[in-house]
Amino acid sequence: MTLGQQISKLRKQKKLSQNDLGKKVGTSGDIIGRYERDEVNPSIEVASKIADILEVSLDFLIGKLDVEVDSKLLKRVIDVQQMNAEDKAHILYTLDALIKSVKLKSIA
Structure with missing residues (x-):
């Protein structure tokens, strides 16, 4: 999927018009349309x-990641990353146990 197609798909999922997205970005709906048609590419700042x-993450928007990382989940990951080593280890141990439990439930 191209960058333009990705912008269009995500914009429609958020129920935003091209004009709405343009206003939020600080440009026009016409420019958003040009991005979506892959006529031009946004600058890094605009894409961000x-x-x-x-x-969504910039990596997901540009197609570098196939999995959409929810911004709230990403914030939590960053919070954990900034913790001291002991607290981080405890949280990751607990998270690993929960993930394993969910996977086991799905098998059964």
């Missing part, structure tokens, strides 16, 4: 703003 507004 679009990703923020659409609540």
Whole structure:
């Protein structure tokens, strides 16, 4: 999927018009349309703003990641990353146990 197609898909999922997205980004709906048609590419700064507004990572928006990382989940990951080693280890141990439990339930 191209960058333009991705912007269009995510914009429609958020029920935003091209004009709405353009206003939030600080540009026009016509420019958003040109991005979506892959006539031009946004600058890094504009692409970053679009990703923020659409609540996805820039990597997901540009197609570098196949899995959409929810911005709230990403915030939590960053919070854990900034913790001291002992607290981080406890949280990751607990998270690993919960993930294993959920996977086992899905098998049964």
